[in-house]
Amino acid sequence: MATDPTLPAAELARLRLAVSRLHRQMVQASSRLDLTFAQLSALARIEAHAPIRLVDLAARERVAAPSMIRTLAPLHADGLIAKEPDPQDRRSALISVTAHGRETIARIRLERSQLLAERAGQLTAEQRDALLAALPVLELLAEEPRGGGTAPTN
Amino acid sequence: MATDPTLPAAELARLRLAVSRLHRQMVQASSRLDLTFAQLSALARIEAHAPIRLVDLAARERVAAPSMIRTLAPLHADGLIAKEPDPQDRRSALISVTAHGRETIARIRLERSQLLAERAGQLTAEQRDALLAALPVLELLAEEPRGGGTAPTN
């Protein structure tokens, strides 16, 4: 039952609005005790691609290198990530998640999901299924259109 | 084919990550020429509930009154919203969207959807359907659990 071949602007607008509102509430719900969203995103990215160099990490997260350094500094100070010298290139450091970092990720996943979990708990089974089915699609949209394509205009 | 009665923390974590990354990219893609996300959200909310008082608007957007004033100030200055005195309460003003505001919303909807539209254009029909099906659920999640429930702890 494939509908329109393309998503109309109205639906995209609704999606953008929903995403930005959801994000705002997640920010509000997460007190300043823990990792920020940028840190969590970077941490997850490191976990997925370790060992990874800073430049590559910054590129994947679509930020400039200094921004990534600022993001990682507290993680490094708290021992959530480790840097090892790259044997191939003495300028580079290979970044990876420590055991402590992995524990923290797991713990935060539980804690942080509470706001969402409460609301998700009030969904019907059909709604939950719809959400689960759309999750990979959302992840796809959130990823970079790797390689090729038009150069980013900003 | 209802799966688990509850969404596991792992999926919620993925949802949070996807939402925050999507949001970041939408922010990056929208240059500072136009309305901010807070302004757009407020504008949409006004359009949906006009005429609405500032306090009520702030409550619905889950922000303090001064924050909403700051958000609305440029919209008011640019004539996107109008304030009329509340006949019942001379302290209050009833806020609504002007014709100019409505045009702006429509225009921005088109412009702003480009990033998302490009990526959505590469989805399969099944993926688009999944996204469309999940859209109302996302909007539900993004809304407040109106009335009752535990008081917000922050």
Added chain:
DNA sequence: GGAAGATAGTTAGCTTAGAACAACTAACGA
């Protein structure tokens, strides 16, 4: 082999978006 340019990481300083609290005025209401 060595100069010259490119690249990795870093620091310093700045900007923007978004929100908060405190404190005030004006109006309501009991």
Added chain:
DNA sequence: TCGTTAGTTGTTCTAAGCTAACTATCTTCC
């Protein structure tokens, strides 16, 4: 009258990003 509420201003804070400029190392090329 006196406490409460609506709107507002002043000030501050945090998260997240940026550019410019620097050092150290790598790479290329004459």
